[in-house]
Amino acid sequence: MSANAETWGAPPAEWTRSHLLGLETLSREEIILLLDTAERFRREILEDPRGTGRKIPLLTGRTIVNLFFENSTRTKTSFGLAGRRLGADVVDFAAATSSLSKGETIIDTAQNILAMGVDGVVIRHGCPGTPHILAQRLDRCSVLNAGDGTHEHPTQALLDILTIRRRFGRVEGLTVALVGDIAHSRTARSDIYGLKKLGANVIVCGPSTLVSQCWEKLGVEYSYSLDSILPRVDVFNLLRIQFERQVVRPFPSIREYALLYAMNAQRLAACKKDVLIIAPGPINRGVEITPEVADGPQSAILDQVTNGVAVRMAALWLTISAGQKNSN
């Protein structure tokens, strides 16, 4: 038996956006609303206190397309699961990228989607801004950004922040360090926008070829030395080195990177007692994180995955409901 859509209530009127493109454009209040909604989905549906089958039919009869132009396992599965837990039909659209100068464009894809009568599109694309262009063309269909190149990955940041908030009970005043390949990380950008809006201090840390000093202009501290920041950080988010996006190799060897930046037991010992370790995954064990840390008590990597489903349920429900309201 499913949870009751009647008792769940209508989507909050304060939420008016039919698309979720990034956290840079959201207000602090909108981010909190997303987090609160996700928290409720996690507690009342995913943790299944009343044996409701972990489902709630809030988007029954709605169709969501997963449009992934880049490889993904967990984000695609997480969005798919979130849609199904809301009672929607979820379809995967196999999309191949092409570097030809001509061929199907994102505009063609948008028109195809419109013609299919879809309510929500979850898009991942290698080029920054593609979800934004798509959203301009789709007025009766919600667009959710599941990662656009090295620009934003809003649901990943929301699940990071939800994980942090659940552990500490707050975000404001915490010091969060993003470690690794900041230059090529869309998660880093969304984390920065979201965390700053909620009052956290953010440090970006990694090799100088991957950490721009320009971040300072956006109110973010930068550091090249992981060892020097260990004692004052509440949360470490260990980002993957994105070899596939790098035009020139930014450091001499993986060995040297790991020596300088891998979170291992020795470094963990220099951290605060209640430090939280998160990572967007897939993790490279032995590069940015060693197994004893990844699987240890400070790690919330698996908790993040559960929060991911809750965050995506919130994002899908709020945007698709708002889209429906806007088009009425």
Place this chain on the structure above:
Amino acid sequence: MKDLFLENARVIDPAAGLDRKANILIRAGKIAAVDPAEAPADAERLDLSGRIAAPGLIDLHVHLRQPGGEEDETIESGTLAAVAGGFTSIACCPNTQPPLDTQASVELVRQLALRARHCRVYPLCCISKNREGNELAELGVLFAAGAAGCTDDGAPVADAELMRRAMEYTLMFDKPVLSHAESLPLDKGGVMHEGLVSLELGLRGMPAAAEDIMVSRDIHLAEITGARLHVMHVSTAGAVAAIRRAKERGVKLSAEVTPHHLTLTDESLRSFDSNFKMNPPLRSARHVEACIEGLRDGTIDAIATDHAPHAREKKIRAINVAPFGIIGLETALPLMIEKFIDSGLLTWPQLIEKMSLNPSRILGIGKGTLAVGADADVTVIDPEAEWTLTEETIHSKSCNTPWLGRSFKGRAVMTIVEGEVRYKI
């Protein structure tokens, strides 16, 4: 051909220091008289009250795409766009398919331009064979065939020794070497200017240093060779400063800047609209200010459009794979009127100089004046004409411009080439 008698225009001829109401008589494709006592009885009289008659505008930097890129532009459509924008002469780039590195291809472009009969076309030929940067193209043959200068344009000669040899070799022909100054390794994979905006948007940056380095290299090569170096589309404060210093110490060089680098910044990219993707990229406000100052103080000699048509299906692709560039022939003059005349940053004679006389001097084609005996290439400007740019008003085959839907005040309303009215609204 009938004589033309242009009456009552404000005649601006920077070469002659002329800026007053005057009448002009055109006969047999030449300026026959300025302020003749009276018009010949059989002349066609054109009343240009309230308008400016200027020496025909000259665009140093146009991509006509033909041969090979006819889906983007043809010589017919590109030269029509030129006269519609007030240009009577244009220089076109050799990055066609095949590139302009043979006598046959240079002659083809000239023949097609003559057939189109809109504006004059001065082909620029390649520096190196197939624009590969390995060995010199047959520059002597190409100049003899009518090439006005040489450039490898968007495939800049990376080998400094080859560039030096090209400069030395052009000395005996007295032709300019035009440099698209860019260090390709620094810009590899780049989409926009490297700065705070590129960092925020996650779009790969193209640092100002990529331009500064090559401008400096080419200046030093021009200095030791004595060649006529022309720096194309200057966009950085560093390049402006380097050119200024070089001119001060007497290096023979000239430079151009595009209307878009004078009016837009990298902030535009926040829209993710590929019509803001250019090479060189739109820079930050600091660089734009430096270009404006460089144009005002004469460091930068000329305004050139870098008219770069791309068919819709190419330009609407995702911004990281869409081609660089926008069309510019039909918006250059209106944009520059708005930017410089309306604000008082430049006088009309100064603007005309930078869009006609100076480009002519750079190309060495003896134009840019309304003196008696000169070729009768005249642009008639209505500074008050109000109009809106739409796909329907564009004569170019492509519509890749960020100014669609924008209203302007001022434009060319008549373009006379070789004493013949080739465009008129």
